[in-house]
Structures are given as structure tokens and as C-alpha cells.
Amino acid sequence: MSGLNCRSCNSQWWLTLLMLLLCSSTSRPASAQQAAGNGKPAPVPAAEQPAAAEAPVEKPLVQMLVISGAIDAAVQGRISNTALTLEGQAVRQSRQALLVLEFRRGTSSFGQASDLARFLSSAQLEHVRTVAWIPAGERIDGNNAVVVLACNEIVMHPDAELGDLGRNEAMLPDQQRFVLDLIERRHNPRLHTALVRGMMDPALEVRKVGVRLMRDGQETIQPRLVTPAEHRELLDGGASIPDAPDTIKPAGFPGLFTGARARAHDVLVTATAASERELATLYDVPARLLQPDVTYGTTPEAVRIRVDGMIEPVLETFIDRQIDRALKNGANLLIFEIESPGGMVHSSFNLADRIADLESENVRTIAWIPEMAYSGAAIVAMGCDEIYMTETAEFGAAAPVVNEGGQWARAPEKVLSMMRLKLTELAQRKGRPAALLIATADKDLRVYEARNRETGEIWFLSELELEQEGDAWEEDPKLVPETVEDNLLTISGRRAHELQIAAPPVASFDELKDRLGISPETEVLPVGRTWIDSLIFLLNTDFAVGMLIFIGLICIYLELHFMSGLLGIVSALCFALFFWSHFLGGTAGWLEVVLFLLGIGCIGLEIFVVPGFGVFGVSGGLLVVSSLILASQTFGGVDPGTNFRIMSRTVGTLSASVASVVVIASLISRFLPHVPVFNQMILSPPSFPGEPEAGGPRLRPDLAQPTRYGSSGAAAMLLQPGRRGVASSVLRPAGKATIEGNYVDVVSDGPYIAAGSEIEIIEIRGNRVVVRQV
Numbered sequence: 001m002s003g004l005n006c007r008s009c010n011s012q013w014w015l016t017l018l019m020l021l022l023c024s025s026t027s028r029p030a031s032a033q034q035a036a037g038n039g040k041p042a043p044v045p046a047a048e049q050p051a052a053a054e055a056p057v058e059k060p061l062v063q064m065l066v067i068s069g070a071i072d073a074a075v076q077g078r079i080s081n082t083a084l085t086l087e088g089q090a091v092r093q094s095r096q097a098l099l100v101l102e103f104r105r106g107t108s109s110f111g112q113a114s115d116l117a118r119f120l121s122s123a124q125l126e127h128v129r130t131v132a133w134i135p136a137g138e139r140i141d142g143n144n145a146v147v148v149l150a151c152n153e154i155v156m157h158p159d160a161e162l163g164d165l166g167r168n169e170a171m172l173p174d175q176q177r178f179v180l181d182l183i184e185r186r187h188n189p190r191l192h193t194a195l196v197r198g199m200m201d202p203a204l205e206v207r208k209v210g211v212r213l214m215r216d217g218q219e220t221i222q223p224r225l226v227t228p229a230e231h232r233e234l235l236d237g238g239a240s241i242p243d244a245p246d247t248i249k250p251a252g253f254p255g256l257f258t259g260a261r262a263r264a265h266d267v268l269v270t271a272t273a274a275s276e277r278e279l280a281t282l283y284d285v286p287a288r289l290l291q292p293d294v295t296y297g298t299t300p301e302a303v304r305i306r307v308d309g310m311i312e313p314v315l316e317t318f319i320d321r322q323i324d325r326a327l328k329n330g331a332n333l334l335i336f337e338i339e340s341p342g343g344m345v346h347s348s349f350n351l352a353d354r355i356a357d358l359e360s361e362n363v364r365t366i367a368w369i370p371e372m373a374y375s376g377a378a379i380v381a382m383g384c385d386e387i388y389m390t391e392t393a394e395f396g397a398a399a400p401v402v403n404e405g406g407q408w409a410r411a412p413e414k415v416l417s418m419m420r421l422k423l424t425e426l427a428q429r430k431g432r433p434a435a436l437l438i439a440t441a442d443k444d445l446r447v448y449e450a451r452n453r454e455t456g457e458i459w460f461l462s463e464l465e466l467e468q469e470g471d472a473w474e475e476d477p478k479l480v481p482e483t484v485e486d487n488l489l490t491i492s493g494r495r496a497h498e499l500q501i502a503a504p505p506v507a508s509f510d511e512l513k514d515r516l517g518i519s520p521e522t523e524v525l526p527v528g529r530t531w532i533d534s535l536i537f538l539l540n541t542d543f544a545v546g547m548l549i550f551i552g553l554i555c556i557y558l559e560l561h562f563m564s565g566l567l568g569i570v571s572a573l574c575f576a577l578f579f580w581s582h583f584l585g586g587t588a589g590w591l592e593v594v595l596f597l598l599g600i601g602c603i604g605l606e607i608f609v610v611p612g613f614g615v616f617g618v619s620g621g622l623l624v625v626s627s628l629i630l631a632s633q634t635f636g637g638v639d640p641g642t643n644f645r646i647m648s649r650t651v652g653t654l655s656a657s658v659a660s661v662v663v664i665a666s667l668i669s670r671f672l673p674h675v676p677v678f679n680q681m682i683l684s685p686p687s688f689p690g691e692p693e694a695g696g697p698r699l700r701p702d703l704a705q706p707t708r709y710g711s712s713g714a715a716a717m718l719l720q721p722g723r724r725g726v727a728s729s730v731l732r733p734a735g736k737a738t739i740e741g742n743y744v745d746v747v748s749d750g751p752y753i754a755a756g757s758e759i760e761i762i763e764i765r766g767n768r769v770v771v772r773q774v
Contacts, residue, residue, distance in 0.1 A: 060129075061089050061097040062289040068360065071108035071144065076116050078362075083125055090127035097128045098283060100290060103140045103148055110175055113143035117150035121185055129153070133279055134160040134259070141256065142167050145199070149191060150182055153270040155279055156259030162268060163199045164254035170201040190268050192225040195248075199255035206249035207231055208265065212240035225267065276431050281457045287431045288503060291385050300364075300518050302333040306526045307351075311343025311376040313633075314540050316351055317586035322527050323354065327361065333516065334358065335366045336384060337526060342375025345400050345415075347586075349422055352383030356429055359385065368512055369393045369493070378440055382426045387502040388512050389493030395502070396490035398440040416442060432501050433460035436480070439489035446485070448477035460499060532584075539581035542653050545632065548578045549657040557665050563730075579631060588631035595630070599623030608733060609750065628654055719744065719769060723761045727753050727773075737771060746771045 063086055065079055083099055090097040120130050132151035134140055140148055141164040148154060148162060156162060165171055165179065179200060183191045198206035205228055210221040221242070226234065231245060248265050249255050262268040273279040280287040303326040307319060326334055336355065342348070355365050367373070367381035369389040378398045381387050389395060400411035400419060419441045427434035435447045447460050450473040460480060466473060480499070482489050496502035506512045510520070518524065529537070538544055552574035559567040579596065582588035602620025632650040725739030733748030737759055746769045749762060753773045763770040 060283075060285065061086055061093070061095055062100070062283075062285045063098070064100040064102060064133075064290050066102045066104065066359070066362070067106070067144070067147070068104040069106040071106065071112045071116055071147065073112070076112065076119070079116065080119060083120070083128055083130075086128050087125055095127075098131065098285065099125075099128050100131045100133050100279070101147075101151065102133045102135060103144065104135075104138050105140070106144050108143045110143045110146075113146045114175075114178055117147045117182055120147065120150040121182055131155060131283070133273075133276075134162060135276070136160060136274075139256075141165065141254075146179055146182070149179065149188075149196070152188065154188075154190065154268055155271050155273050155282065156262065156269050157274060158258065158260035158263070158272050160259050161256050162259075162262070163256040164202075165200045166202070168202055168254055170203065176200050190266070190270060192267060194225040194227045194230060195255070195267055197227060198249040202254045203251055204249075204255075205247060205251040206255070207245040208248050209234070209241050209245045210243055212242055223266070275428065277457075277459070280431075281452070287500070288386070291431065300333040300516060301329075301331045302335060302516070302518055302522070302524045303329070303331040304335045304337055304368075304524045304526045306337045306339070307377065307380060308337075308339045311340060311348050311351065311380065313344070313347055313586035314537060315343070316347040317584060318529070318533055318536070319351055320354060320586075321533070321584075323358070326527070327363065332362065333364045333366070333518075335368050335512075335516075335524065336380070337368045337370070338373045338377050338381055339369075339371055340373060340377035340380075342377050342398070345376060345379075345419070348376030348379040351380045352426060355380065355383040356426065359429075366512075366516065368509065369395060370509075374398070374490075379423075379426075382423070382430065382432070382437060385430060387496065388506050388515070389496055389502050390507060391492060391494045391505040393493045393505075394490055395493070395496055396440040397488045399443060399488050400441065410443075433499065435462040435465060436460050436483075436489060436499055436501060438462070439480075439483045441488070443486050443488045445483060447480045447483040447489075449480060450474060450477035536581050536584050539577060540585045540587075542649065544581075545578065545650075546653045546657045548574045549628065549654060550660050552578070553657065553661040554664055557661065558668070578628075582631045587633050592627045592631040595623050595627035599625075599627060608752075625654065719761065719764060721761050721763060724774060725759055725761075725771075727755050727757045727759050727771075730755050731759075731771070744769055748772070 063082055065082055067075060067079070079101070086097040086099055089095075119125075130151040130153075132148040132154045134148070134154075134156040136157040136159050138157075139161040141161070143165070145162060145165050154162070170176075171179070176197070179196060180193060183193070183196055194206050198204045207226055207228065208223060209226055209231060210223055211234065213220050213222050224234075225248070226245075234241065248267070257265075257268055259269055259272045263272050271282055273282060276290045277287045280290045303322075305319060305322045305326070307315075309315060323334065334355075358365050365384040365386075367384035367387040369381060369387065370393060371390070372394045373381050374394070374397045376398065378395050381395065387395075398419075400415050420438050423437040423441060424434045426432075427437045433447075435445070439445045439447050445462055447462055448466060449458060450461055450466060451458050452472060453474055454472070461469070461473070461477075466477065482491055482495070491499065491501070493502060493505040497504050503515070506515060509524075513520065513522070513524065539548070552571045555567040555571035555574070559565075559571065575596070579588055579593050583593075599620045599622070602616045602623060604620075606617035606620060629647060629650050632653075633646045719739065719742070723739055725737050725742075725744070727746075728736040728738050728743065731737075731746065731748040731753040733750065733752070735746065735748075735753075735755075737744050737746045739746075739759075739761065745767075746759070746761075749770050749772045751773075753759060753771075758774040759771040760774050761769060762772050
């Protein structure tokens with residue numbers, strides 16, 4: 001009985017072992033080389049393959065970083081921190097991790113590049129799979145290409161370029177040994193020793209040959225990449241090579257390959273991808289996860305900037321200053337809290353571009369929309385890396401409008417065409433469906449939800465895109481209901497997530513902080529306005545502009561009467577404040593300042609140097625008025641009606657200020673001479689017979705005439721060229737003079753003439769008496 005039981009146990013043990021082996025063989029994942037046979041990299045395996053019906057396969061941990069410019073200690077530290085953080089998470093969660101490194105042009109020393117390459121290929125990243133991604137328009141060569149070769153897999157845009165490690169020269173022998181050792185340890189099936197040698201030495205030729213082999217009784221042709229020396233060794237060794245070799249890298253040319261060429265030869269790249277979206281599909285991860293996060297692996301230094309009210313040049317420059325201040329203080333995470341009905345198209349796109357460009361400065365940008373972001377505010381949000389909304393918040397309705405005869409109307413087609421291009425660019429940069437973003441501005445655009453036949457990816461395209469891409473998408477795509485005819489796309493936070501525009505909704509800012517990895521104890525308060533910001537906003541209002549111009553002009557008028565100098569300083573200060581506030585408000589530049597100063601100079605020439613009211617005076621006045629109008633607005637918007645409306649408002653403000661100056665000047669001329677104290681500061685002529693006693697000297701009645709000059713009688717005879725007299729006041733160049741006992745208004749022919757100087761009449765033009773100093 002015991003022997004029978006023993007044999008039974010032994011049989012059961014062998015049966016169990018056989019079943020385990022069968023299960024192991026059927027559940028083993030495909031190799032990277034097999035899965036890549038159709039141009040798609042092998043999927044990232046989970047730590048353990050789950051049973052068929054137990055649970056869905058977990059998505060890998062994914063992180064993306066951008067390597068741009070030179071690789072230095074800071075770049076290496078950031079990548080190391082991120083990779084080791086991923087490794088730790090992968091081990092704790094028993095999951096595989098994916099680190100995508102996006103490479104852009106740059107030049108680095110071999111020491112820094114080799115250190116980073118050595119780290120990426122080390123055993124420290126056992127659970128992290130590294131992917132080098134080279135997007136469109138990029139050429140990665142020199143030492144930076146060594147880091148690309150250190151990654152597990154390489155994915156390139158078809159037009160991107162990789163290679164030429166020595167930059168038209170052969171690398172040093174010790175550097176070549178390091179690279180060859182690197183690719184041997186990396187075990188990337190797409191990296192061949194001969195190919196890498198050709199990439200390191202332009203003088204070396206690389207050939208592709210087919211070697212005839214017998215496997216399992218069948219004849220196969222195995223492709224190999226060889227150098228000419230290795231080709232001869234194969235032939236000398238008796239290898240059967242039926243076809244002529246194919247030279248994939250000629251001698252004397254740098255070993256540089258585009259993604260399409262590398263894919264055609266089945267070398268270097270695991271796959272090619274036209275965009276980050278296709279890259280995400282290749283690795284079966286959400287596209288939103290393939291956004292560079294510079295805060296990963298480090299402590300986020302967050303700054304919260306509010307975007308509220310109408311978006312116009314003053315707010316645009318304010319936000320721009322806040323961004324500069326945040327970057328100066330070391331922020332790497334900017335949260336834009338948007339609560340706005342929209343604004344000017346030009347300013348909105350300027351802000352969106354400014355925010356989108358922050359990715360080149362390793363700054364992560366977040367749009368946080370608690371309630372609404374319409375029109376231009378939605379455009380600003382599109383420039384951020386990620387958009388977070390509450391479930392009930394609304395986003396969209398970004399159609400451009402123009403003002404025609406006081407009525408708002410849809411912008412012309414040329415304006416909408418410009419917006420389509422800009423929205424498409426923002427969508428491509430941030431990985432969002434371009435058709436949906438355009439639908440926020442184009443009320444007649446219909447957008448469809450389609451599934452890619454090959455990858456199964458769900459995306460949103462317009463009818464034109466579906467026609468252009470032919471059979472790439474399944475038939476009978478579903479219409480997005482919010483894009484029916486004559487309707488601007490306006491969606492809630494939940495719907496924005498479903499349409500792959502925004503991240504999953506959050507209920508509050510605290511939940512957003514948790515999503516972004518900000519500690520609950522860290523308080524991220526909205527950045528407030530400084531007193532300078534508040535002053536700039538105040539001085540850009542119509543009332544403040546009118547007051548500055550009014551005070552500046554009236555002080556000039558009073559200065560001509562009092563000659564104190566103080567009023568001139570006040571006038572200069574008013575115009576300085578005007579241009580300073582508009583300069584920082586985004587509507588004025590150095591051109592307006594130069595025009596204003598040039599205009600003042602022309603007026604000065606007319607008054608003090610060239611007598612008469614001619615070319616200099618008129619030109620100077622026009623330059624001053626033009627500078628004030630140009631400084632009050634920008635003319636770069638897409639709506640001519642809005643530009644004209646703002647200009648009309650500016651001209652109205654300027655006209656009101658000038659009219660007020662004229663009225664006040666008239667009152668001053670009439671009443672100021674009779675005001676005690678002030679009448680002592682103004683030069684007044686002596687009283688004539690019959691006038692009230694003024695307590696001053698009187699003219700002789702026999703010399704008094706109805707007019708001082710330009711009339712008939714004895715006075716008219718006296719006012720002739722050649723007559724002489726004495727300047728009663730300083731001639732600047734206008735002033736008073738006594739000629740033959742007559743008190744006369746005269747003008748100097750050029751330079752100032754001091755009071756008491758002897759003068760002579762040289763010309764009489766109408767009522768204008770021109771004199772010179774004797």
C-alpha cells in the first residue's frame with residue numbers, strides 16, 4: 001500500500017510539473033524583437049501575467065522628460081532622480097515602468113554624455129524601460145547621440161535624424177570602445193556593431209548582406225550589417241552570400257539616418273511615430289501621460305497666477321510680468337487659475353504662446369478652471385501642458401467677432417483661417433485633438449469620434465481629416481453631439497475629459513494639489529498685484545489718461561506765464577507717467593516715445609529758434625498727437641472694427657483734454673491778472689487813459705492810441721522797420737517792448753533777448769512785429 005501511494009505521489013508530482021511548464025510556455029510574453037516585426041514595440045510587460053479572467057492588465061508607470069541643449073550636472077541629476085523614483089515605485093507596486101526621454105538638439109561634452117549613458121544602461125534601472133523619442137525637425141548627433149544609444153528602444157519621427165557621433169570626424173579610440181561596450185551591454189537588437197562603427201567613423205563603409213543558413217532543414221537568409229573587412233571574412237570563411245551587398249552607409253559620409261531610412265533598413269529604431277499621440281499608442285499608454293513633467297522626482301515649486309477679467313494688453317503684460325517673477329524665484333510649476341469671459345484675440349494668443357513656450361524652460365504649466373473659461377480665456381488654457389476643471393466648469397466658445405456699425409458680427413473667413421492655424425499649432429504642441437479646439441471657434445465644423453483600424457486608438461477628427469487619412473480609420477465614425485451645425489463647442493469639465501482635452505475633473509484646489517504632487521501643508525496662494533501693478537492698471541483707465549494729458553498741457557500753459565520751472569517739471573512728469581504706464585501696460589513702445597520727443601523738439605524749434613507757425617510747429621503737433629494715440633492701443637488685433645473703436649475712444653479722450661485746457665486757459669487769461677498775489681507774477685501792460693486806476697504807471701494821453709500797432713495814425717507811422725526801442729520783458733522769442741513810447745507785442749528773430757536790451761524793428765508781417773537786438 002505504501003509503495004502504491006509513493007508511485008501515485010511521484011506520478012502526480014511529474015504531472016504537476018508538466019502542467020506548470022505548459023502554462024509557463026503559453027503565458028510567456030513575446031520578445032521585443034518579435035513584437036517589433038510589424039513596426040510596433042513590444043508592450044511593456046507587467047511584473048506577473050494575471051490569469052485570464054482575474055483582473056485587467058495594469059498600465060505601466062510612465063514618465064516623460066525632455067533633454068534639450070547641453071547635458072550638464074543639472075540635467076543628469078534631474079534624469080537620475082526621475083529614473084530612480086520610477087524604479088522605486090515599480091518595485092513597490094510590482095509594476096513595470098516606462099521612462100520616455102525626448103531628445104532635442106544640443107551639444108555636450110563626452111564626459112557628461114557618457115556618465116548619463118552609463119547610468120541609463122546600469123542595473124539600477126532593472127524595472128525601468130527607457131525609450132528615446134526624437135520628434136520631427138530634430139537632429140541628434142555628437143555626444144548627445146551616445147545617450148540615445150543607451151536607451152532600451154529608439155522611436156523617431158520619419159523626418160528626424162540620428163547619428164554622426166563624431167560630427168564629421170572619427171571619435172577617439174577610447175570613446176569608440178566605450179560606445180561599443182555600451183551597445184553590447186544594452187542588447188538592443190536594432191543596434192549592430194558595424195552600424196555603430198559607421199556612425200562613429202565617417203570613413204567607414206557599412207554594408208547589408210544576406211547570409212544563407214540552414215535551420216531545421218530549411219534554407220533561410222539572415223540579414224547582417226558588416227564592414228568591408230567583416231564582409232571579406234565571411235566570404236573567406238565560406239559563408240554563402242547569394243546577393244550583392246547593399247551599402248547603407250557609404251565611406252566618406254557621416255553615419256546619419258532619418259527615422260524613415262532607419263526603419264526601411266530595420267536598424268536603429270524600434271518604430272517610427274509622427275507625433276506624441278502615435279508614440280502613446282505604440283506603448284498603449286494615455287497620451288496625456290506623455291507630457292514632460294519637470295517636477296517629477298523633485299519638490300514642486302508652485303506659483304498660482306490668476307487670470308480674471310477681460311484679457312487685453314494691460315492684463316497680458318501683467319501676466320507676463322508675473323511669469324517672469326515666478327521664474328526668477330525658481331518656480332518649476334505654474335498654475336494659471338482662469339476665471340474669465342474672454343477678451344482680445346491677439347492678447348489671448350500672445351499669452352497662450354508665452355505659456356506654451358515655458359516647456360523649453362523646464363516649467364510645467366497647469367490651467368485650473370473652477371467655473372468658466374470662454375473665448376480668449378479658453379485659448380489661454382490651450383497653451384498649458386494640462387487643463388484641470390471642476391465637473392460643472394465650462395470651456396469653449398472662442399469664436400472671433402468684429403464690431404460693424406456698433407453691432408457684433410462673426411469675423412471674416414481670413415480671421416478664422418488664422419485662428420485655425422494657431423489652434424492647430426497649440427493642439428499639436430500639447431497633444432490635444434486639433435479638430436475639437438478649432439470647433440470652439442468655428443460654429444460650422446463637425447467633429448467625429450473615430451477608431452484607428454491598426455492601433456485601436458480613439459481620436460477626434462473633422463470630415464476633411466477623415467477624407468485625407470483614407471482607410472486609416474474605421475467606417476461610420478460617431479458625430480460629437482456638441483459640434484452640430486451653427487453651434488460653438490462649449491463643454492463641461494467631465495465632457496472635456498471624455499474628449500481628451502482636459503484631465504479628469506477635480507472638485508477643489510486641494511484635490512488639484514494632490515493630483516500635482518503638492519504637499520497638503522504647502523499653501524499656494526494666488527499671486528497678488530503689487531502697488532506698481534495696481535498703479536499701472538489705474539493709469540491705463542480712460543479717466544487717468546485724460547487727467548494726465550490735461551494736467552500736462554495746462555502746466556505748459558501756466559509755465560509760459562509764470563516762468564517758474566516747477567510747472568514745466570510737473571508737465572514732464574505727467575507725460576512720463578503716461579508713457580511709463582502704457583509701456584508696461586503693453587500698448588506703448590520706444591517708437592511712441594521717440595515720436596513724442598521728436599514732436600516736442602519740433603515745437604521747441606518753432607517757438608524758440610524759427611519764428612512763425614509753419615512746418616516745424618504743425619509737424620511737431622501731429623507727431624505729439626500721433627504718439628499719444630499710438631501709445632494708447634495696439635493695432636495688431638484681428639478685428640479692424642475693434643481697433644477703430646479703441647482709437648475713436650482715445651481721440652475722444654485726447655480731444656476732451658485739449659478742450660478742457662482751452663476753457664481753463666481762457667478763464668485764466670481773463671481772471672488771473674485780477675487775482676491778488678497771482679497778478680504780481682504776471683507781466684501786465686500799463687493802464688490806458690479811461691481805465692480804472694491800477695496803481696501803476698500811466699501812458700501819456702497824447703500818445704495813447706486805439707491799437708498798439710498795425711493801425712492808422714501816428715502809431716502806425718512809428719511801427720516801421722528801422723525803428724528802435726527797449727525790450728520791456730524777456731523775448732522768448734515773444735514778449736513786450738517799448739518803441740517810441742508805445743507798448744508793443746514783438747517777436748525776436750531768433751535768440752532770446754533780455755529785458756532792457758535795445759532792439760530794432762526789422763520786419764512787420766500783419767500784426768507780427770519782428771525785432772532784433774542792436
